[in-house]
Amino acid sequence: MIRNRRADWRRIKGKLSYTIDEAAHALGTHRNTVRHWVKKVGLPAMTEARPHLILGGDLVAFLRARRTARKRRCGPGELYCLRCRAPRRPVPGLLEYRALTSTRARIVGICSTCEAILHRFVSTHRAAAVATEFNLQIEVRHESLADSALPSLNCDSSTPATT
Ligand SMILES: [Zn+2]
Numbered sequence: 569m570i571r572n573r574r575a576d577w578r579r580i581k582g583k584l585s586y587t588i589d590e591a592a593h594a595l596g597t598h599r600n601t602v603r604h605w606v607k608k609v610g611l612p613a614m615t616e617a618r619p620h621l622i623l624g625g626d627l628v629a630f631l632r633a634r635r636t637a638r639k640r641r642c643g644p645g646e647l648y649c650l651r652c653r654a655p656r657r658p659v660p661g662l663l664e665y666r667a668l669t670s671t672r673a674r675i676v677g678i679c680s681t682c683e684a685i686l687h688r689f690v691s692t693h694r695a696a697a698v699a700t701e702f703n704l705q706i707e708v709r710h711e712s713l714a715d716s717a718l719p720s721l722n723c724d725s726s727t728p729a730t731t
Contacts, residue, residue, distance in 0.1 A: 576595060576596065577595070577627065577628045577631040577632065579594045579595065580594055580595070580624045580627050580628050580631075581624045582623075582624045582625040582628055583624060583625070584623075584624045585614075585621040585622060585623050585624065586621065586622045586623075586624060586627065587619040587620065587621060587622075588602045588603055588606070588613075588619065588620060588622070589619075591622050591627060595631075602622075605630065606620065606622070609630075609634075610630070611626065611627065611630045612626045612630075613626075640654060640655055641655070642655035642688070643655060644701050645657060645658075645701055645702055645703075646658075647675065647677055647679075647686035647687065647688050648686065648688065649679040649681065649682065649684055649686050650684065651679065651682050651684040652679060652681050652682050652684070656679045656680060656681050656682075656686065657680045658677025658678055658679065658680060658686055658702070659677065659678045659679075659680050659683075660703070662677060662678050663675060663676070663677040663702055663704055664676045664677070665695070665698070665699075665704055665706045667692065668689075670692065671691060671692050671693070672689060672690070672691065672692065673689070673690050673691075673692050673695065673698075674687050674688070674689050674690070675687060675688050675690060675698060675702065675704075677702075
């Protein structure tokens with residue numbers, strides 16, 4: 569099963585019907601994956617005749633529901649752990665905020681349950697909110713003051729804060 573590649577339902581036309589192969593092709597996934605969805609996971613299909621047909625609308629609804637179920641929302645101060653497959657609290661004090669671009673940053677932490685690396689992309693507009701949420705010290709710079717020669721910001725206590 570391909571876990572990293574997320575099936576892209578935007579390529580599915582709701583009003584068309586698809587064979588297993590066509591659906592797999594449109595989604596860039598393996599036909600066995602689609603077959604598995606039909607047989608085990610509850611994707612509706614017309615299986616009275618061959619080839620079995622899946623309605624595009626059913627497929628889209630199925631993938632949407634699946635993603636919502638998977639994407640469990642993180643509560644305040646939680647990051648999603650891919651290993652635990654659940655939102656987890658990061659180990660306090662070992663969090664890092666890394667600015668990636670002028671608009672995007674990443675919070676990196678360690679799962680307090682399994683010690684895997686956790687991360688979440690955040691918009692730099694939300695830096696202040698994120699700082700409060702994770703009890704981080706983030707130096708929020710205005711773009712006009714941003715010095716691109718500086719390495720990315722982090723909350724490592726060994727880095728003295730410049731004021
Ligand atoms: Zn974990």
